[in-house]
Amino acid sequence: MLNPHWLRSFTALVEQRSFTRAARHVGLTQAAVSQHIRYLEEQFGALLIRRVRSLELTPAGAALLDYCNEIDEADKRLRSKVSDAEADKGVVSLITPESVGLALYPLLLTLQQEHRGLIVCHRFATDSDVLDAVLRKQYELGVVSFEPDDARLASEPLADEPLELVVPAGIDVQNWSDLERLGFIDHPDGVAMAPRLLAQRFPGNPGVRTVPQRGFHSEIALVLEPVARGLGFTVLPRHARQAFARADAIRIVDCGTPVVETLRLIHRAEWPLTARASWVVSQLRKRPPFTRGSVVVGSG
CATH class of the missing domain: 3.40.190.10 (Periplasmic binding protein-like II)
Incomplete structure (x- = not known):
């Protein structure tokens, strides 16, 4: 990795267009700035064309300036990521x-x-x-x-977050056999969620795994579509049910004390x-x- 002091002298020289002003800008002697530029030119060749009262970048110098700017931007990104100064950014x-x-x-x-x-x-x-x-x-x-x-x-x-037993609209669920006739619409957390709620509504039930599975969807927001079409029941968190647009096509079965x-x-x-x-x-x-x-x- 290039010495950051050399790069700082180089960018100061490009900005100030003068060895004297660049040295003053970085708090070094003019000889030190000149030495830093020489070290860089030993690695990359000529970086600057020195003219009376002006400096011009060579292609190698322009490439090195781009590199310095990239380092500066990376430094700013790092400081932004770890800084506590602006918590809303x-x-x-x-x-x-x-x-x-x-x-x-x-x-x-x-x-x-x-x-x-x-x-x-x-x-x-x-x-x-x-x-x-x-x-x-x-x-x-x-x-x-x-x-x-x-x-x-x-x-x-x-x-x-409360769990809910959701069935098609117009379906009356009184017994475990009603759920068996409907069948289960599963989702990634369905088999884990269902026993906690169903055990309260149907004590001693043989378990949701004994119920025929009528479907599965990996997106919980879409699980209620087959329920709304009368293809089965499901158990899912209340917000997923509330996000479903066709509320009139489904029904929430009262399971007593909420299971959350x-x-x-x-x-x-x-x-x-x-x-x-x-x-x-x-x-x-x-x-x-x-x-x-x-x-x-x-x-x-």
């Missing part, structure tokens, strides 16, 4: 399950509108993929539906969150549905 990266993401992403976009220097990178993923992405430092923040037991991860409660998942915000435990991430989290906590003590969505 720069990139914040977040990976979440799709359901809570459907509630989070509009809020993140609103923050971007209010703070144009903020850049949001958000991805939907399953709980296991969220853990992996945060551990690999691909995303700074993640949201999962359980408390991780990995010492490399710090976690804190974010909100509670406590969503937890996670990040690497070995170092503190960046100022940007901390600021974004604080802003989200001021806005429904993530204010303290709230569930992810309302009951409507």
Whole structure:
């Protein structure tokens, strides 16, 4: 790597167009600046054409100036990433399950509108993929539906998200056999979510795996389409149901006391969150549905 002092002398000389002014600019003697330019020219050949009262860059000099500018821009990007001075500017990266993401992403976009220097990178993923992405430092923040037991991860409660049993409109569900006739529309977290809610509504049931599977979709926002067409039932978080446009085509089965998942915000435990991430989290906590003590969505 080139000596940064040599490069500083070179860029000062290009800007000031004078060895005397360049030396004054960098706080060195004129002889020192001349020596730095000589060291660079020994490696790259002539960098400057010296004329009376002016300097002209050679092609090698222009290439070296581009290199110096690239280093300067990289330095600025680095300082921006680690600086706490402007918490509402720069990139914040977040990976979440799709359901809570459907509630989070509009809020993140609103923050971007209010703070144009903020850049949001958000991805939907399953709980296991969220853990992996945060551990690999691909995303700074993640949201999962359980408390991780990995010492490399710090976690804190974010909100509670109720689960719902959703059937086609007009279908009356009284017994487990009604669900068996309908069949199950699965999604990536479906088999994990369903037992907790179904055990409350149908105690002693033989388990959702005994119910015929009528379909599967990896996008939770689309799972309700086959339900709306009468092809089966599903269990999913309330916000995914509320995001479905055809509300009149589905029905929520009353399962008594709500069964909720406590969503937890996670990040690497070995170092503190960046100022940007901390600021974004604080802003989200001021806005429904993530204010303290709230569930992810309302009951409507």
